[in-house]
Amino acid sequence: MAKEVTKRSENYSQWYNDLVMKADLAEQSAVRGCMVIKPYGYAIWEKMQSILDAKFKSVGVQNAYFPLFIPKSFFSREAEHVAGFAKECAVVTHHRLMNDPKGKGVVVDPEAKLEEELIVRPTSETIIWSTYKHWITSWRDLPILCNQWCNVVRWEMRTRLFLRTAEFLWQEGHTAHATSAEAEAMTKQMVNVYADFARSAMALPVIVGHKSPNERFAGALDTLTIEAMMQDGKALQAGTSHFLGQNFAKSFDVQFTNNEGKQEHVWATSWGVSTRLMGALIMSHSDDEGLVLPPVLAPIQVVMVPIYRTDEEHNAVLDKMYEVKKQLEALGHSVKVDDRDTLRPGFKFAEWELKGVPVRIAMGARDLQNGTVEVARRDTLTKETMNLEGVAEHIHGLLDDIQKNIYQKALSFRDANVRKCDSWEEFKTEITKGGFLLCHWDGTPETEQAIKDETKATIRCIPMDSYVSDEEGTCIYSGKPSKGRVVFAISY
Amino acid sequence: MAKEVTKRSENYSQWYNDLVMKADLAEQSAVRGCMVIKPYGYAIWEKMQSILDAKFKSVGVQNAYFPLFIPKSFFSREAEHVAGFAKECAVVTHHRLMNDPKGKGVVVDPEAKLEEELIVRPTSETIIWSTYKHWITSWRDLPILCNQWCNVVRWEMRTRLFLRTAEFLWQEGHTAHATSAEAEAMTKQMVNVYADFARSAMALPVIVGHKSPNERFAGALDTLTIEAMMQDGKALQAGTSHFLGQNFAKSFDVQFTNNEGKQEHVWATSWGVSTRLMGALIMSHSDDEGLVLPPVLAPIQVVMVPIYRTDEEHNAVLDKMYEVKKQLEALGHSVKVDDRDTLRPGFKFAEWELKGVPVRIAMGARDLQNGTVEVARRDTLTKETMNLEGVAEHIHGLLDDIQKNIYQKALSFRDANVRKCDSWEEFKTEITKGGFLLCHWDGTPETEQAIKDETKATIRCIPMDSYVSDEEGTCIYSGKPSKGRVVFAISY
Numbered sequence: 001m002a003k004e005v006t007k008r009s010e011n012y013s014q015w016y017n018d019l020v021m022k023a024d025l026a027e028q029s030a031v032r033g034c035m036v037i038k039p040y041g042y043a044i045w046e047k048m049q050s051i052l053d054a055k056f057k058s059v060g061v062q063n064a065y066f067p068l069f070i071p072k073s074f075f076s077r078e079a080e081h082v083a084g085f086a087k088e089c090a091v092v093t094h095h096r097l098m099n100d101p102k103g104k105g106v107v108v109d110p111e112a113k114l115e116e117e118l119i120v121r122p123t124s125e126t127i128i129w130s131t132y133k134h135w136i137t138s139w140r141d142l143p144i145l146c147n148q149w150c151n152v153v154r155w156e157m158r159t160r161l162f163l164r165t166a167e168f169l170w171q172e173g174h175t176a177h178a179t180s181a182e183a184e185a186m187t188k189q190m191v192n193v194y195a196d197f198a199r200s201a202m203a204l205p206v207i208v209g210h211k212s213p214n215e216r217f218a219g220a221l222d223t224l225t226i227e228a229m230m231q232d233g234k235a236l237q238a239g240t241s242h243f244l245g246q247n248f249a250k251s252f253d254v255q256f257t258n259n260e261g262k263q264e265h266v267w268a269t270s271w272g273v274s275t276r277l278m279g280a281l282i283m284s285h286s287d288d289e290g291l292v293l294p295p296v297l298a299p300i301q302v303v304m305v306p307i308y309r310t311d312e313e314h315n316a317v318l319d320k321m322y323e324v325k326k327q328l329e330a331l332g333h334s335v336k337v338d339d340r341d342t343l344r345p346g347f348k349f350a351e352w353e354l355k356g357v358p359v360r361i362a363m364g365a366r367d368l369q370n371g372t373v374e375v376a377r378r379d380t381l382t383k384e385t386m387n388l389e390g391v392a393e394h395i396h397g398l399l400d401d402i403q404k405n406i407y408q409k410a411l412s413f414r415d416a417n418v419r420k421c422d423s424w425e426e427f428k429t430e431i432t433k434g435g436f437l438l439c440h441w442d443g444t445p446e447t448e449q450a451i452k453d454e455t456k457a458t459i460r461c462i463p464m465d466s467y468v469s470d471e472e473g474t475c476i477y478s479g480k481p482s483k484g485r486v487v488f489a490i491s492y
Numbered sequence: 493m494a495k496e497v498t499k500r501s502e503n504y505s506q507w508y509n510d511l512v513m514k515a516d517l518a519e520q521s522a523v524r525g526c527m528v529i530k531p532y533g534y535a536i537w538e539k540m541q542s543i544l545d546a547k548f549k550s551v552g553v554q555n556a557y558f559p560l561f562i563p564k565s566f567f568s569r570e571a572e573h574v575a576g577f578a579k580e581c582a583v584v585t586h587h588r589l590m591n592d593p594k595g596k597g598v599v600v601d602p603e604a605k606l607e608e609e610l611i612v613r614p615t616s617e618t619i620i621w622s623t624y625k626h627w628i629t630s631w632r633d634l635p636i637l638c639n640q641w642c643n644v645v646r647w648e649m650r651t652r653l654f655l656r657t658a659e660f661l662w663q664e665g666h667t668a669h670a671t672s673a674e675a676e677a678m679t680k681q682m683v684n685v686y687a688d689f690a691r692s693a694m695a696l697p698v699i700v701g702h703k704s705p706n707e708r709f710a711g712a713l714d715t716l717t718i719e720a721m722m723q724d725g726k727a728l729q730a731g732t733s734h735f736l737g738q739n740f741a742k743s744f745d746v747q748f749t750n751n752e753g754k755q756e757h758v759w760a761t762s763w764g765v766s767t768r769l770m771g772a773l774i775m776s777h778s779d780d781e782g783l784v785l786p787p788v789l790a791p792i793q794v795v796m797v798p799i800y801r802t803d804e805e806h807n808a809v810l811d812k813m814y815e816v817k818k819q820l821e822a823l824g825h826s827v828k829v830d831d832r833d834t835l836r837p838g839f840k841f842a843e844w845e846l847k848g849v850p851v852r853i854a855m856g857a858r859d860l861q862n863g864t865v866e867v868a869r870r871d872t873l874t875k876e877t878m879n880l881e882g883v884a885e886h887i888h889g890l891l892d893d894i895q896k897n898i899y900q901k902a903l904s905f906r907d908a909n910v911r912k913c914d915s916w917e918e919f920k921t922e923i924t925k926g927g928f929l930l931c932h933w934d935g936t937p938e939t940e941q942a943i944k945d946e947t948k949a950t951i952r953c954i955p956m957d958s959y960v961s962d963e964e965g966t967c968i969y970s971g972k973p974s975k976g977r978v979v980f981a982i983s984y
Contacts, residue, residue: 030566030622031559031610039554039638046555064534067526068612068643068659069582074522075589076597090561091586091600092612095647097567097579105568108583108609117600118523120560120584120612130522140834146531151560151643155587167560342632 005354007288012232019282020161023291023355026278033159033166040355041278043299045169048277049149051201051296052171055193061145061173066127068150069118074126077251081125084218088155090120090166120153125219125244125270128174129252136266138257139178143186147173152274162279163236163492170274176266178258180245183267184222187243190271191224194239195465202277203294203407204228204284205414206238207436207487209461214448217270221245227460227487229414230283233434235460235489238280241271279492284410285379291356292379294406295399302328302335302395303357305348307364314341317363320388324361324373327392333399353378358402359395363388379406418467420485424476427488431457436489438467440482442475451477451488460487497846499780504724511774512653515783515847518770525651525658532847533770535791537661540769541641543693543788544663547685553637553665558619560642561610566618569743573617576710580647582612582658612645617711617736617762620666621744628758630749631670635678639665644766654771655728655984662766668758670750672737675759676714679735682763683716686731687957694769695786695899696720696776697906698730699928699979701953706940709762713737719952719979721906722775725926727952727981730772733763771984776902777871783848784871786898787891794820794827794887795849797840799856806833809855812880816853816865819884825891845870850894851887855880871898910959912977916968919980923949928981930959932974934967943969943980952979 005022006014020026025041028034037045053063069092075082096112099105121127128146135141149171159165173190177183191208198204206226216223220242228238249255249265258264285292295301304321308314318339325335336357338348345362352360360376360383367373373391376383379402386394417435421427430437432455441447441459452458462484463469469485497514498506512518517533520526529537545555561584567574588604591597613619620638627633641663651657665682669675683700690696698718708715712734720730741747741757750756777784787793796817798809810831817827828849830840837854844852852868852875859865865883868875871894878886909927913919922929933939933951944950954976955961961977 027623027626029559030563030619031561034559034561036559036623037557039556042556043554045557062531062535063538064531065529065661067521067523067528068645069523069526071522072589072598072600082591082598087590088588090584090610091589092582093585093600094583095580097564097581097583097611099574106564106574108564108585118582119589127522131519131528134519153560169557 005288005290008231015288016279016283017161019286019291025282026161028161033156035161035165035167037169037275040299044281044293044297045275045278047297047299048201049171052193052197052273053149055197056147056171056173059145059189059193061147061175063148064146065148065150066124066131068121070121070124070127072117072119074130075119077126078219078247080247081219085122085154088157089122090153090155092118092120121150122152122154123270123272124148124152124172125174125248126252129248129254129268132176132266133252133254136176136254136256139259142176142178142256142266143182144176145173145186146175147171160279162275162282165275168275170272172270172272175269176249176254177269178256178264178267180267183245183269184243187222187224187241187269187271190269191226191239191241194241194271194273195226198226198228198238199407201294201296202281202284203296203403203410204238204280205407205411207461207463207467208465209463209487211240211461212445212448212459212486214445214452215458217242219244219247221247224464225461227489228280228284229417229436229489230280230492231413232283233417233489235436235487235491236276236280236283237460237491238277239271239273242269244268244270285406286356289381290354292406293356293358295358295403298356298358299334300336300355300357301333301399302359302361303352304335304337304361304363305345305352306337306339307345307362309365313365316368317365320368321361321363324388324392328395331392331396333396358399361391361395377402379409418487421488422473422476427476428455431455431488431490434490436460436487438469438485439476439488440473440484441486442478442480442482444478447475447477457488457490460489460491462486497780497782500723507780508771508775509653511778511783517774518653520653525648527653527657527659529661529767532791536773536785536789537767537770539789539791540693541663544685544689544765545641547689548639548663548665551637551681551685553639553667555640556638557640557642558616558623560613562613562616562619564609564611566622567611569618570711570739572739573711573743577614580649581614582645582647584610584612613642614644614646615762615764616640616644616664617666617740618744621740621746621760624666624668624758625744625746628668628746628748631751634668634670634748634758635674636668637665637678638667639663652771654767654774657767660767662764664762664764667761668741668746669761670748670756670759672759675737675761676735679714679716679733679761679763682761683718683731683733686733686763686765687718690718690720690730691899693786693788694773694776695788695895695902696730696772697899697903699953699955699959700957701955701979703732703953704937704940704951704978706937706944707950709734711736711739713739716956717953719981720772720776721909721928721981722772722984723905724775725909725981727928727979727983728768728772728775729952729983730769731763731765734761736760736762777898778848781873782846784898785848785850787850787895790848790850791826792828792847792849793825793891794851794853795844796827796829796853796855797837797844798829798831799837799854801857805857808860809857812860813853813855816880816884820887823884823888825888850891853883853887869894871901913980914965914968919968920947923947923980923982926982928952928979930961930977931968931980932965932976933978934970934972934974936970939967939969949980949982952981952983954978
C-alpha cells in the first residue's frame with residue numbers, strides 16, 4: 001500500500017502523526033501551529049458535537065455566542081487567571097492594512113493602532129462575566145446556563161495535531177448560580193456528562209476525579225477532570241469542569257439580590273472539552289493498520305466493496321449492495337458503497353481499514369449466486385461469510401457489539417496498567433514503564449512539584465469514581481501521612 | 493409593559509434596535525463592534541444552521557475547518573482580493589503578554605513580535621486555496637466541495653447588531669472543479685439553495701440575480717445574490733455565491749492533470765450566508781408588538797399560558813397543558829408551558845408576543861369545564877376559542893398556515909413596492925420613497941457609479957428568476973441602449 005503507517009512498537013509518536021495525516025483527519029496549515037481539520041476528521045468532530053450538545057441541552061444548558069476578542073485589561077482583573085492565561089496568546093494591535101508605499105504587497109497601517117490591544121480569547125471567563133454583570137440583578141435571573149462552541153487560541157511553542165495546537169475548537173460552558181452548593185453540583189453534573197460521553201460514545205474508559213491544587217484551572221477553587229490512558233500508557237486529560245467560587249463575580253462585580261433582599265456575589269462554574277478529544281479517540285483504539293473508530297462516532301459505519309471481473313458482475317453486485325444499504329439506513333446506519341471502478345478491492349480494503357470503518361461487507365458474483373456476503377470487523381480484523389438474508393439486522397447488532405468490545409478492550413488495557421506503588425525507589429522505576437500509579441501523597445503542592453521535577457509525573461486526579469481510596473498510608477515521597485491514594489502518571 | 497418597543501412609523505432604526513435588545517436576541521459587548529448573541533437569538537441561528545447544513549450535505553458538500561489566521565502576504569497574491577479585503581481587518585502582531593514591569597496589569601511583550609503579521613480571516617479564499625494546492629493533483633481529486641461554519645472579522649466603523657458587526661458568524665463554502673462549466677453550475681446551484689432556504693424557512697421572498705461588476709466580490713468573475721426587501725423598502729443582500737474562475741488557483745498555483753494528461757488550473761466557487769440573516773428575518777416580518785417568527789425558525793413554536801385564581805386551578809390547567817404539550821411534541825413541535833407563578837397572564841402574553849412565538853394557547857378554569865382553549869396567532873394578532881379535543885392537530889395545521897401567511901404577506905409587500913421607472917427625474921424622486929425600481933441601465937460601471945454618487949442607490953441585481961426582463965430600452969441615466977431592466981434600490 002502507498003499509505004503505510006509506522007508501527008506503534010517502532011515509534012508511537014510517528015504512528016500517531018501518520019494516522020492523523022494518512023487517514024485524512026487533519027494537517028498542518030501554512031500558519032504555524034494552526035491545523036486544518038479535513039472533512040473526514042471534521043465529520044467525527046461533528047458527531048461528537050451533536051451528541052454532547054444534546055446532552056447539554058437535556059440538562060437545561062443553552063447555547064450563545066460571545067466575542068472572539070477580549071480587551072487586554074480584562075486579564076488583569078482576576079489575579080490567578082492572569083498568571084494562567086495572559087501569557088502566550090495572540091495580540092491584535094492594529095485594525096488596518098495598507099498598500100506598501102515602498103513597493104508591492106500590503107503593510108500594517110501605523111495610523112490604525114488600537115487604543116487598547118485585544119487578545120484572541122484563550123478562554124472566555126472574563127468577557128462572559130463582564131457580560132453576565134448586565135444580565136443578573138436578582139435571584140430570579142439565576143441560574144444562567146450558557147455554552148458556546150467556538151475557536152480559541154493559545155500560543156504554543158510545540159504543537160501536535162489535535163493534541164496541542166495554537167488554535168483549537170472547543171465548547172466552553174459558563175454557569176452562574178445563587179448558591180455555592182448549586183454551583184458545586186453543576187460542576188459535578190458536567191464532569192459526569194463528559195464521563196458518560198467518553199464511555200458511551202468514545203468507548204473511552206475514564207477516571208473521574210479532582211485535580212490537585214497545582215493542576216487546577218487558573219482561577220478555580222476546584223477542578224474536576226476525566227483522565228484517560230493512551231496505548232503508550234500515558235495519561236490524557238480529556239475534559240474538565242471547574243468550580244470557580246465567587247472569583248470572577250468579584251473581579252467583574254456581579255452581584256444579585258437574594259430572596260431575603262441582600263446583595264451577594266454570584267457563584268460560577270465553567271467546563272469544556274476540545275478537539276483534543278480527537279487525539280484521545282485516535283490514540284486509545286487504533287492499531288498498526290490504521291484508525292479503529294467506535295461505531296457511534298464513525299462517519300461511515302459500514303462500507304461495501306464489490307468484487308467483480310466484468311461490468312455485468314459489477315452492476316449485479318452493486319444492485320444488491322444498494323438494497324442492503326437501504327435496509328441498513330432504515331436501521332439508522334451510515335453506509336457507503338465503494339463503487340469506484342478504477343481501484344482494486346485490496347486497495348479499497350486497506351483504505352477503509354486505515355480510515356477505521358467498523359464493518360466492511362464484500363460481495364462477489366459467487367456470493368450473489370450463493371446468497372452470501374463476507375462481513376469483516378475492523379476492531380478484531382476478523383471476517384466471516386454469512387447469509388445475505390437478514391444481514392442488515394445482523395450488522396445492526398454487530399455494530400453494537402463492536403462498540404462494547406472496543407470499550408472493553410480499552411478498559412482491560414487500562415486496568416492492566418493501573419498499579420499500586422508504595423515506595424519512592426519503586427516509583428522512579430515504575431513511572432518510566434507507563435501506566436497509572438496509585439500512590440499515597442501528603443496533600444502538599446511542594447511534594448507534588450518535587451515529584452514532577454524528578455520524574456515528570458503529575459497527579460492526574462484524586463479519584464471520585466473508579467479507584468476511589470480511603471486507605472490511609474504514608475506519602476511515597478515525604479513519608480508524611482496520607483488519607484488515600486491518588487493517580488500519578490506521565491501525561492500528554 | 494416595561495419592555496415597550498418604538499413604533500416603526502416613528503423611528504424604524506430604533507424599532508429594530510429595540511427588538512434585538514428587548515427580545516433578547518443580541519447586545520453590544522465590551523469590545524467595540526463585536527456582539528454577544530444571546531441564547532434566544534442563538535437558538536434561531538442554530539435552526540438556520542441546521543436547515544442549511546442539511547441542504548449543503550444533500551448536494552454533496554462536506555464540512556471542514558481552516559485556520560482563523562491568514563499570513564499577511566497571502567493577501568497580496570490575488571490582486572483584486574487585496575483591494576477588497578486587505579483593508580479594515582484585525583492584525584495580530586505579537587504572541588505574548590507580560591506583567592507590566594512598571595506597575596499593575598499586563599502589557600504586550602515587545603520581544604514577542606511575530607516575523608510576519610497574521611490577519612484574522614475576513615474570508616478564507618486565500619488560506620483555503622493555499623491548502624487545496626496540496627490536495628489536488630489529478631482530475632480524480634476533483635471536485636472538492638468544502639464548507640466551514642466559523643467566525644470572521646471585518647473592522648467596521650459603524651456597526652449595527654446582526655447587520656454589520658466587526659465579528660460575525662457565517663458559513664463559507666469553497667469548491668474546486670475541473671471545468672468552468674461545472675464551477676458555474678455549482679455557483680448557480682448554491683444561490684438556489686440560499687433562495688430556497690430564504691423562501692421556505694425564513695418566509696422571505698428574494699430575487700435571485702447577478703451582481704453588476706461594481707458590486708461583485710473582490711476576485712470573482714460573477715457574483716450571484718439573493719436580495720430581499722425590508723419593511724422600510726430598503727434592500728438587504730441576504731446571501732451570495734461567487735464564480736471565481738481560475739483567479740485563486742492561479743494566485744496559489746493550484747493545477748491538476750486533466751484526463752488527457754495536461755496540466756490546468758482549477759476552477760473555483762465560494763458562497764456564504766451570515767448572522768446578517770438574523771437582521772433580515774427580524775426586519776421582514778416583525779411589527780410594533782415585537783418579533784414575528786416564521787414557525788420553521790421559531791425556537792418555541794407554541795407557548796401555553798394558564799389563567800387561574802387558585803393553586804388548584806393552576807395545577808388542573810397545567811396538567812391539561814402538559815397533555816397537549818406531549819401531543820404537540822409528538823407532532824414534532826417545540827412547546828413551552830409558562831408555569832411561572834409570579835407573573836400575570838397579561839405580562840406573559842406581551843412577553844411572548846415580543847419574542848415572536850407563533851401560537852399562544854391560553855386556558856382557564858372555565859375552559860377546563862367547557863373543554864375549550866383560546867388559540868392566538870402572532871402573525872395576525874387574532875384569537876379564537878376552540879375545542880380542546882383535536883387542538884394539537886389543529887395547531888399542527890395552523891403553524892403551516894402561519895408559515896405560508898408570513899411569506900405571502902412579505903411577498904405582497906414586496907410586489908407592491910417594486911415599480912418600473914423610465915426617467916432620471918422620476919428616478920431621483922422615486923428612489924427616496926423606498927422599494928425596488930426596475931430600470932434600464934447601459935451596462936457600464938461608470939453609469940452605475942454616477943447613479944450611486946447622486947442618489948446612494950445601487951444595482952441590487954440583474955434578475956435571474958423573478959422580474960426577469962429582456963425588454964430593450966434606454967438607460968435612465970445615460971440614454972444609451974439597454975437590453976433589460978435591472979433592480980435599483982437603497983440598501984443596508
